[in-house]
Amino acid sequence: MDLLNTLVDKGLRRELPTRDEALAVLATSDDDLLDVVTAAGKVRRQWFGRRVKLNYLVNLKSGLCPEDCSYCSQRLGSKAGILKYTWLKPHEAAAAATAGVAGGAKRVCLVASGRGPTDRDVDRVSQTIEAIKDQNEGIEVCACLGLLSAGQADRLRAAGADAYNHNLNTSEATYGGITTTHTYADRVDTVQQAQAAGLSACSGLIAGMGESDADLVDVVFALRELDPDSVPVNFLIPFEGTPLAEEWNLTPQRALRILAMVRFVCPDVEVRLAGGREVHLRSMQPLALHLVNSIFLGDYLTSEGQAGQTDLDMIADAGFEVEGAGTVTLPQHRADVAAHAGGGCGSHAEGAEGAGCGSQSEGAGCGSHGESGCGPCGGGAQPAVPEPVREPVQSPVQEPVTAGAARTGLVTVRRRGAGTDLPPNA
Ligand code: SF4
Numbered sequence: 001m002d003l004l005n006t007l008v009d010k011g012l013r014r015e016l017p018t019r020d021e022a023l024a025v026l027a028t029s030d031d032d033l034l035d036v037v038t039a040a041g042k043v044r045r046q047w048f049g050r051r052v053k054l055n056y057l058v059n060l061k062s063g064l065c066p067e068d069c070s071y072c073s074q075r076l077g078s079k080a081g082i083l084k085y086t087w088l089k090p091h092e093a094a095a096a097a098t099a100g101v102a103g104g105a106k107r108v109c110l111v112a113s114g115r116g117p118t119d120r121d122v123d124r125v126s127q128t129i130e131a132i133k134d135q136n137e138g139i140e141v142c143a144c145l146g147l148l149s150a151g152q153a154d155r156l157r158a159a160g161a162d163a164y165n166h167n168l169n170t171s172e173a174t175y176g177g178i179t180t181t182h183t184y185a186d187r188v189d190t191v192q193q194a195q196a197a198g199l200s201a202c203s204g205l206i207a208g209m210g211e212s213d214a215d216l217v218d219v220v221f222a223l224r225e226l227d228p229d230s231v232p233v234n235f236l237i238p239f240e241g242t243p244l245a246e247e248w249n250l251t252p253q254r255a256l257r258i259l260a261m262v263r264f265v266c267p268d269v270e271v272r273l274a275g276g277r278e279v280h281l282r283s284m285q286p287l288a289l290h291l292v293n294s295i296f297l298g299d300y301l302t303s304e305g306q307a308g309q310t311d312l313d314m315i316a317d318a319g320f321e322v323e324g325a326g327t328v329t330l331p332q333h334r335a336d337v338a339a340h341a342g343g344g345c346g347s348h349a350e351g352a353e354g355a356g357c358g359s360q361s362e363g364a365g366c367g368s369h370g371e372s373g374c375g376p377c378g379g380g381a382q383p384a385v386p387e388p389v390r391e392p393v394q395s396p397v398q399e400p401v402t403a404g405a406a407r408t409g410l411v412t413v414r415r416r417g418a419g420t421d422l423p424p425n426a
Helices: 002-012 017-025 030-048 090-102 117-134 150-156 172-178 184-196 214-227 252-265 282-288 308-317 331-338
Strands: 051-061 107-112 141-144 164-165 200-202 205-207 230-237 272-275 294-296
Touching: 002 017, 002 252, 017 172, 017 214, 017 252, 017 272, 030 117, 030 252, 030 282, 051 090, 051 272, 051 282, 090 117, 107 117, 107 164, 107 200, 117 141, 117 252, 141 200, 150 184, 164 184, 172 184, 172 214, 184 214, 200 230, 205 252, 214 252, 252 282, 282 308
Parallel strands: 051 107, 051 294, 107 141, 141 164, 164 200, 205 230, 230 272, 272 294
Antiparallel strands: none
């Protein structure tokens, strides 16, 4: 297919595809799907080899957000039965992070719900970063605390944060239909504040919220222009009790096409498969490893992922390898730029086919707290006291597979790990 040959050539040269080419990837048929994956896989291997970076989410503060992001289980008025708790203490967050590192994660993503941190919140997170770094040499820490105020990015950087996540989530044109309590421009501003402070920027999107192909291409092109080091791609987890609970729009094939499009537009950037991969890709998850070079290990902020060991087995079975702590995630040309900016993360080059390493956040990084990522938090909501949760973990209900049909049984609220007395999934 001429389209795919062109996109591979451009990806290997780090050349931006046209909007029409990006749209054409989303419009390919199921018959062409494996050709699309093969083509985007060539670009992925050129810059990242067969390495898969693992990231681990720690939800520092859950629920009770004053913002109204429609996709979010932690939003104002959410009826989702998620865990609600106020700030974890530094040693509690460090214990959760250490479990993820032991499972193979090289980046820990510290997320807190809310519009944005107060200066006192930044102090708390700074202490948490210090505790995590004391216990885990060489670990990358990404903060995802929502909209930043002047000087807060510098303080986080000084405290040892390597990266900051804040997602654009959707196109500028549709943003107002998703959230009314802050703007797309607010989000862009926070990403730019993080970059100016020397933090490695992580910013991505959420697909499956009813957007058009043009919206998806718009947000991915906007991200390319913003030039984050990592781009988490979330697929909407339609939580019961949120306005988007009925939005089951994605098929595994659609999700793969979206990931391929992101890879072609952002060829040498860490593309992270974030929240919703189990729910929407299901048994097709291993194919996505040919497109992305980064995933989250274990659970998400408020929902459960598949078992951490299942993630590791999937990576090995598909012929990929977990990226080691001593490897730079980003290709050398990007890692050099990050180093000049004073940013700490990323990674280095070491062996591997012309690729370096680097990395970033949660598929969610922050800014969005869709589930994988983070979003803002803070806000004046009164925190609730954490309640130990000892309910047995429920297995997803098996349902017939029908594209587009609501499959609520696939969404399992997180009831283990941070904020509970139960061991985390790592
Ligand atoms: S995404 Fe972040 S800011 Fe928006 S409702 Fe969720 S926690 Fe609040």
